[in-house]
Amino acid sequence: MKKILEISQLTKSFDKNCAVNHIDFSIYEGEILCLLGPNGAGKSTTIHMLSGIMKKDTGTIAFMQQDIQSHLRQYQQALGFVPQDIALYEDLTAWQNIHFFASLYGLKGEVLNQAVYDAITFAGLMDRKYDKVKTFSGGMKRRLNIACAIAHHPKFVIMDEPTVGIDPQSRNHILSSIKQLQAEGMTVLYTTHYMEEVEEISDRIIIMDHGEIIAEGTKEQLKANIAKECQYIIHIDHIENLDLDEFYKIAGIQKVMQDKNELQVTTLKDIENLNSIIEELMRQKQHIQKLTTNETNLETVFLKLTGRRLRDSI
């Protein structure tokens, strides 16, 4: 795939705090790349530098093999930016907002009107197009916030947590819209605190922490790297006299924990030992009520890499 954006040795410090520390990555044409990380990981600083607005200390950012600072206007023409805050004029209507922001990209006349029409349809706000933004719900403002950024048909869109604080219906609308943007050929860089969104839309994921990239790859690659272990959750009727040490004699067992009537057994994934675990439970005369397996998901990947849950890190 063709690289649309290439970032090399990017660094930014505020006073003595290094917010972004020599990071390198690329974004490929037509992909949805999700940028994840706990608060203070350096995500916002990174995307603000990628927008061309924030000055970098060192490193290069090349868009279509051209340095963005020396071709800033051309880059901004090809860029759509969805800020985390609702960046709209509340006293203007939805139509006027999109019309104004799209016109800043040189669209005019019938082309501009068509672009506004398309964007407002995309946001699902056609029936409210002549209403002032201040009368909109949070979800509608979020959708309009995106519509204003894509009306000029940018090649590359940066979305900074575009679904913060909205209802599930609007979130679903936004996520399917992003898929639609991708289908139309746009490249999307997406940051979020919602792991389910990443699972749903990402083609590739970059996880940042302390200003550095700590993992990068597709969902499957990230999970595969982490998923050397799996966990069995076994519910038992009235656990009594359970000898946990006996389980460690079974090959591959890494950790055994008891929480009330629940037994959590962490084991190496490659070793088939479920039969032995069940046999051991039966030997100890325990009555198994239910057994489930905790599969590795992105949340566990994130937890493993950063030591924090994504939602806890907000």
Place this chain on the structure above:
Amino acid sequence: MRYLRVLYLDIKNLVMNLAWVFYAVFFPLLLIIILGYLTRFDYGTRIQSYDYYGVTLIVFSVFNTGTIAANSFMEEKIKMGNMRIVFSPIHASWIYISKIIASAIFDFICHFIVLGILVYGFRFQIGQNPEWLLFLMLVGEIFGAAVGVCLCCVLKSESVCNQILSLIIQLAATLGGVFFSLDRFGDMFMKLSYMSPIKWMIQSCFLCIYDHQLRPIYLCIMSLIIGIGLCLMICQKTWHGEDCL
């Protein structure tokens, strides 16, 4: 064209804000009418009280353009829209330059209306060179707006800027003799009053209207233009697109 769209929206945002329309039109007009009426017997026949307060309070309002400019630049609701402009292919400096021009145009039109009402309703004298008075007023509006925006750029906060600006304008207005002339308090106060740019502007207007002297107006306009240039330089140095983030 896209630059003009930003300017047009900035003017529209000001016009749509009724509080600013009141502040720029009715506030000076009411103040001139009330103070003019209350002091109508303190003035002679050549210069009426309405003539005095017409000049001083319009000059005072001209300097108050800074408050409107600061608001149009960094008021919370507007600031969010500005943030998005930063990401577009518009030069970031245009964001504040447009606010300066928009505030100056808005206030100029408002004060022109006030002037019109005074001339036709209260026989306010404008002398033989009204075009120079209007030009001075326009340059003064730009200067006032530039000071307001410049303070915002330096302080990065509209509320702090407005507090400081209001203090400076009140001090300059008092020294400049907007409400009453300090000259009657002796030489020292008279000299002190010349520290105020409001005083220079008021004096220039009086000399233009009653003595038909244009030289003070030229000097005043030159000084204001230099002031505008300085403010723009400070804005350029202190304000960056990333301040909107």
